[in-house]
Amino acid sequence: MSIRRKFKSDDTELDTGPLNDILFILMFFFLIISTMANPNVIKMNNPRATSNTKAKQSVIVSMDKNRDLYVGRTKIIFDSLEPVLRSRLLTTDSLKPAVVINADSLVTFGDIVKIMEVAKKLGATTSVSVNKIK
Numbered sequence: 135m136s137i138r139r140k141f142k143s144d145d146t147e148l149d150t151g152p153l154n155d156i157l158f159i160l161m162f163f164f165l166i167i168s169t170m171a172n173p174n175v176i177k178m179n180n181p182r183a184t185s186n187t188k189a190k191q192s193v194i195v196s197m198d199k200n201r202d203l204y205v206g207r208t209k210i211i212f213d214s215l216e217p218v219l220r221s222r223l224l225t226t227d228s229l230k231p232a233v234v235i236n237a238d239s240l241v242t243f244g245d246i247v248k249i250m251e252v253a254k255k256l257g258a259t260t261s262v263s264v265n266k267i268k
Contacts, residue, residue, distance in 0.1 A: 193222045197245060223258055235249050236263050
């Protein structure tokens with residue numbers, strides 16, 4: 135008993151669908167690369183200089199719940215805040231000095247604004263952090 139088919143077909147075909155996909159991807163790749171690689175670009179050596187920008191340094195002013203004022207770790211009274219800040223800001227080598235204000239959550243906003251006014255008067259930028267200070 136013969137199970138094989140009696141006739142053979144000579145109409146064999148090759149599926150070119152995947153080949154079309156690969157050619158499309160290659161064409162897309164070369165199109166993008168050819169636009170990025172511009173042959174009309176002039177290559178130059180630009181002069182380089184040392185950087186003269188200075189890091190932004192900040193002075194930290196803290197006020198606790200008893201309204202005690204600290205510049206860094208030094209306890210001061212509010213009336214001497216401006217001269218102390220002026221001397222600290224002059225010692226920083228920053229072009230635009232910054233004052234960071236750390237205040238206890240029980241401190242009134244009026245006290246924080248007074249510190250900010252002194253810092254602005256001296257030409258410094260300010261940022262405020264209000265949290266529970268022990």
